[in-house]
Amino acid sequence: MIKEIKYIILLPLFLFVQIYILNEVMFASYINPYLYLIILFVMPFKTQKWFLLIYAFILGLSVDIFSETLGMHSSACLIIALLKQSITKITIPHNIIEENDELISQKIGVKSFILFTSILVFIHHSILFVLEHASIDFRILLKIILSTIISSIIITICQFFFFRV
Amino acid sequence: MQNLIRFFRMYNVLIIFLLLQTYSINLYLNNNSFQNSLFINHVNNYKGELYSISNNISEYFNLKDINKQLLEENNKLYNLLSSQKSIFLQNEKETKFISGKIVNNSVNKRDNFITLNKGKKHGVSAGMGVICESGVLGIVHSTTKNYSLIISILNKESAISISLKRQNNFGSLKWNGFNYKKANIESIPNHVKIQLGDTIITNGYSTIFPAGINIGTIEDFKKNDKTGNQDITINLFTDFNNIKYAYIVNSEQSKEQINLEDLIND
Numbered sequence: 001m002i003k004e005i006k007y008i009i010l011l012p013l014f015l016f017v018q019i020y021i022l023n024e025v026m027f028a029s030y031i032n033p034y035l036y037l038i039i040l041f042v043m044p045f046k047t048q049k050w051f052l053l054i055y056a057f058i059l060g061l062s063v064d065i066f067s068e069t070l071g072m073h074s075s076a077c078l079i080i081a082l083l084k085q086s087i088t089k090i091t092i093p094h095n096i097i098e099e100n101d102e103l104i105s106q107k108i109g110v111k112s113f114i115l116f117t118s119i120l121v122f123i124h125h126s127i128l129f130v131l132e133h134a135s136i137d138f139r140i141l142l143k144i145i146l147s148t149i150i151s152s153i154i155i156t157i158c159q160f161f162f163f164r165v
Numbered sequence: 166m167q168n169l170i171r172f173f174r175m176y177n178v179l180i181i182f183l184l185l186q187t188y189s190i191n192l193y194l195n196n197n198s199f200q201n202s203l204f205i206n207h208v209n210n211y212k213g214e215l216y217s218i219s220n221n222i223s224e225y226f227n228l229k230d231i232n233k234q235l236l237e238e239n240n241k242l243y244n245l246l247s248s249q250k251s252i253f254l255q256n257e258k259e260t261k262f263i264s265g266k267i268v269n270n271s272v273n274k275r276d277n278f279i280t281l282n283k284g285k286k287h288g289v290s291a292g293m294g295v296i297c298e299s300g301v302l303g304i305v306h307s308t309t310k311n312y313s314l315i316i317s318i319l320n321k322e323s324a325i326s327i328s329l330k331r332q333n334n335f336g337s338l339k340w341n342g343f344n345y346k347k348a349n350i351e352s353i354p355n356h357v358k359i360q361l362g363d364t365i366i367t368n369g370y371s372t373i374f375p376a377g378i379n380i381g382t383i384e385d386f387k388k389n390d391k392t393g394n395q396d397i398t399i400n401l402f403t404d405f406n407n408i409k410y411a412y413i414v415n416s417e418q419s420k421e422q423i424n425l426e427d428l429i430n431d
Binding site for chain 2: 020023026029030031032049050053054057060061064065066067068069070071072074075078079081082131132133134139143
């Protein structure tokens with residue numbers, strides 16, 4: 001329960017960074033990195049699922065309200081929260097982690113952290129951009145792939161600084 | 166009854182997920198279509214205040230750029246003063262400008278909006294045009310007491326009536342959603358001979374903008390046999406990523422024109 005309180009305190013902090021700093025930064029004129037996903041990723045393996053879902057919804061909705069994209073971030077975050085446990089089972093060797101460990105690279109290894117992060121970021125960005133443009137074509141696919149690469153790099157770097165054992 | 170409780174216990178995660186997901190899809194469908202953006206409108210008032218606080222701080226970092234923009238603006242005004250007679254010939258309609266500061270802006274989404282710190286209190290109302298010193302920005306969508314929300318050109322709902330400077334053919338300006346430095350022009354027929362680098366300006370037919378405000382230059386054009394209209398790409402003069410101040414166009418005589426034209430519809 002103490003870990004869960006820690007994440008509730010972290011939420012406004014990452015929200016602030018996302019809205020006031022990262023939403024103003026753009027690579028190659030239309031790629032916007034989404035760092036706020038990092039709190040969903042590092043949450044311990046055995047968090048209560050209902051807590052993860054409600055947390056993801058509140059996180060997505062607050063990003064939505066501040067960037068005028070109601071419903072897009074929140075539905076993408078909810079799907080990530082639902083898929084997270086099954087994807088961690090596939091990508092991370094299950095004998096390494098204990099139930100209350102945070103999923104950070106010092107615990108699970110850099111290689112599997114990057115794999116696990118980029119799969120989840122790819123799912124999130126696909127849902128987000130398809131909802132935003134309301135269509136699918138080659139340029140949107142390119143935007144999804146480029147954004148996934150940049151968001152994953154930034155999440156991996158930040159994880160070294162903000163989350164330690 | 167016990168079976169029902171057991172059912173909820175077993176599938177509680179799925180039920181929470183479905184409930185929340187339905188709610189967010191509902192939000193998405195109701196609020197992102199343009200006419201129904203009631204919720205955004207409501208939140209806008211509070212958000213405007215939040216953004217103006219953060220803006221007050223970040224303003225200091227941009228002082229150098231703003232000085233440069235003001236100098237350019239001054240220069241332009243001096244030039245206008247020195248050729249005052251010709252201005253009155255160009256703008257038959259009398260227009261007033263309300264200047265305002267941009268407190269929130271975006272260029273990377275499919276539908277971009279700009280928030281200005283002038284509202285009903287200062288005489289702004291929905292439907293007025295908004296320009297800046299380098300070109301057209303958009304049209305006022307809604308206003309609160311102190312703030313107004315502007316649909317920028319970079320929005321799929323925006324369509325601005327334009328004409329070519331050399332040929333006087335007119336069409337409408339659209340944005341395809343990717344690069345904020347470029348836009349497209351629709352409904353200029355195939356037979357019109359277009360020159361690369363020709364300037365695009367607003368035409369004075371609509372009552373929103375005065376005639377002759379620069380928008381951009383033609384970068385590329387292609388004939389399209391399917392639609393009968395050419396596909397034209399233009400470079401916008403305005404750098405939407407770097408605008409600080411805007412002017413709202415308030416033309417008194419346009420009301421007279423609208424009233425006159427309404428007679429036909431009745």
